[in-house]
Amino acid sequence: MTARTGHEGYMDWAVYTVLFAAGGVAGVLNVLAGGGSFLTLPLLIFLGLPASVANGTNRVAILLQNIGAVWGFHRYEVLDWRALLWAAIPATVGSVFGTWAALIISDEAFKKILAGLMVIVTLWTLWDPTRKAAQQKKGRPQDQFFLLGLGFFAVGLYGGFVQAGVGFFILAVTSMAGLDLVRGNAVKVLTVLVFTTVSLGLFASQGKVHWPMGLALAAGNVLGGLLGVRLTVLKGHAWVKGVVTAAVVIFAVRLWLDG
Numbered sequence: 001m002t003a004r005t006g007h008e009g010y011m012d013w014a015v016y017t018v019l020f021a022a023g024g025v026a027g028v029l030n031v032l033a034g035g036g037s038f039l040t041l042p043l044l045i046f047l048g049l050p051a052s053v054a055n056g057t058n059r060v061a062i063l064l065q066n067i068g069a070v071w072g073f074h075r076y077e078v079l080d081w082r083a084l085l086w087a088a089i090p091a092t093v094g095s096v097f098g099t100w101a102a103l104i105i106s107d108e109a110f111k112k113i114l115a116g117l118m119v120i121v122t123l124w125t126l127w128d129p130t131r132k133a134a135q136q137k138k139g140r141p142q143d144q145f146f147l148l149g150l151g152f153f154a155v156g157l158y159g160g161f162v163q164a165g166v167g168f169f170i171l172a173v174t175s176m177a178g179l180d181l182v183r184g185n186a187v188k189v190l191t192v193l194v195f196t197t198v199s200l201g202l203f204a205s206q207g208k209v210h211w212p213m214g215l216a217l218a219a220g221n222v223l224g225g226l227l228g229v230r231l232t233v234l235k236g237h238a239w240v241k242g243v244v245t246a247a248v249v250i251f252a253v254r255l256w257l258d259g
Contacts, residue, residue: 027224037164056203060214091156098160
């Protein structure tokens with residue numbers, strides 16, 4: 001599978017440069033607010049990948065970014081590894097079913113669903129239910145083990161199907177369980193790392209991953225994650241939220257019309 005560039009070397013380099021840059025922007029967004037895949041996934045489609053291949057390829061960057069994130073949270077001793085039981089495992093089970101659905105759905109239908117999700121999830125995050133829930137509850141996830149398992153199974157279904165925006169939903173679940181946003185983010189990256197490993201493996205087994213494009217995207221993602229903290233300080237959360245909202249809506253309209 002190749003992008004719409006032919007085989008000319010300079011065009012291939014142009015595509016990979018664009019992907020690296022987009023990965024950097026997505027990495028910044030994932031640190032600042034989340035939802036970076038709502039930019040990279042449509043971009044992969046616009047560059048010529050079938051929707052199913054774009055869906056699989058995007059996960060290469062997600063996987064590598066979260067390896068680094070898990071290491072970072074572990075280093076600062078805010079990662080509770082017991083979350084493997086009540087978060088990562090049920091999410092991974094759900095992701096198997098979600099990935100299966102993503103592999104059998106038509107590319108045209110997937111693009112329509114993605115365009116709708118891009119707008120819905122963006123509007124949902126503007127409401128910012130995660131912050132409200134975090135301010136209202138404190139507690140231990142062990143006290144709600146069964147409900148959390150169901151919540152993360154549903155998260156896995158969504159993440160296995162589309163991945164984009166799944167971090168918002170994970171933080172909503174962890175916040176309702178009483179975790180603050182720091183510990184919730186630690187659970188988020190661990191959960192995404194585990195189920196993305198399985199989901200990416202399933203996509204790859206069906207030949208639905210363009211590895212060179214995925215690695216170019218991943219390189220930018222890692223760098224963007226490092227830059228995200230500094231940009232937060234310089235520009236602030238409100239500015240970033242406005243930029244993300246505008247970009248996602250534009251991409252969603254284009255994707256809908258293109259489908």
